[in-house]
Amino acid sequence: MRSQTREDNDYGYTHELNTTTLTPSYRIDLRNPTNEHKDQFFNANVVSDWSQLSWKEIGKPYEVKTVAKSKKEWEKEHGDMSVKTSWEFFNRSFHDWFVKDVPEEIAKSKKEMKEHLAKFKLKEVKQALGETARLSLWNYAHRIEDGIWDPRGKRALFEGLDLQKPRILFLGAAEGYEAMQLHAMYPGGEVVMVDYDEFCKTDRFGHFPETYPFLGKKTASGQPKIWYKDEMNISYVVDDIRNLHFGKEFDVVLSVGLLEHFPDDYKGQVMEWHRKFLKPGGYVIMTTPRFQVKSRLFYTIMADVMNHTYRELMDIRQMGLYVYKGGFDIKRHGYIKVHNGIVAQPR
Template structure:
């Protein structure tokens, strides 16, 4: 396994900045609520008291997102059906382009283009520029203003209270590895292993994740809140298929974010088994999926060319929980944050 760490030693934020939030051109910095006093604002838990009594007839099946990205349609017209791996490669590159944008600058440029084309009565170009402005404005709201994709306060609420010390954390389908870094900040001193089978995730999505991004966590010496940075963490990145991993039951936490909903029902038991396969006795499985809500429906409709390269479902927490329960897990905590469902579980 290769260790990827930076030599950067310039940190812009410290404990003196607790309570502060600000916008960078690409993302929000949020150092509010360092003690996690107000978790109920970010996760509503325990909606189901007895999972054994819940049925699919009662909750229905998830909503399948069927709108497909234009570049996937064009590729398939030339080459035939796109493989799952190729679909993920397209998605990762497309999605990453948005994370690194100077969003206010790009919105301004798109508006200027729309006015310029309008002055020339080039209406087809006006339509394209307005569509780009709409997508940029939605991304700005979802990622920068609301911080709904990373959602650090919501994720900390989901991760709070785990009985672990210096845990080994395995992240399946890790992309840039954000949630595992947040876990490391909260439970420092162990090890993070990120796994994705797209090399681009290692080199670009994780490799260019901003070194200056501050994670709120814990100082192990004092038990008090502390700001952590990516290059202070013990992180390894493996590029491989999850099914090829050599590990046994050796991780305290196995996590996935937005993985389960990419598999039709016939493959979900295998996906759930991946989480169990690498978990120590008494360890925790943490999973999230995108929520079924109006905001999410609009997001995946308007951002289709960015997001919709793979099979995808939107679930409510009861649907997600029923998959997890039927997969042989005891659900310890369940609920939802801004745009995700979240579950903490253990094998039964």
């Protein structure tokens, strides 16, 4: 007889509910499948009345000004890098790190550092030391702490919405992780992912591990169920968000790490993109990286991986004020490990 905590499927994958497991590249986290207790990574109600909040009181976001070495080198030869090219550089660099066998890479880097040290090759030692530091930080942030995907925190943010078989639009989707998690929790609908870099469709999403388990529920009974990418109804559109011809036809418009890449002069447009495709009564769900010491350290040490585009770090009040002033009422807001999270609806 199959264990009550065990989930098998037609693809031959098997995972245990209420478990967490480390793979060489990422963490699997299937704890708290019935949501019997509120997840510790989400704390709401920082602000009770957004209409009373002002920029004078909270200040503007912190701009990350450290730039990737590859961007500097490219601009020496070609001039200012366009926004699209910046994203293409970022997506390829980021994907290279997502697919690393991290323990193996750390061991290799440490071995090289020892060999260079034994030969007094100080330049090579410095390079290997920097690579080891980046690998160790990535290992902690993404693999050990699971801060980038953060499934328990994202599930806490997505929990309890009035959704039945929703159509979900993911703007700036990259590998599409959050839309797949949302789709697993509210199954039976459809996900449309949008990104203007073809690489995101072919590689970041295309090579997302088929065996990665998304904890959600069964369509009919609502009981816990593990979903996989290939079981989901997903289409991927490669285009500029400004060129999309959808109407107000989506129950959820989702973005993850999008708002903070636009200076203030453009943030109103970003909020309008979210409103433009939303059904009456639909939800906007957004996250941005948090302003905290750990995040500033991460974007400094990982600059060559992360810092190809304009980027800000915000606290939840700053993010929320952009959303509120963009014409939305905030239904839920809080922190999930390294991100701010907001659920809102148009006023």
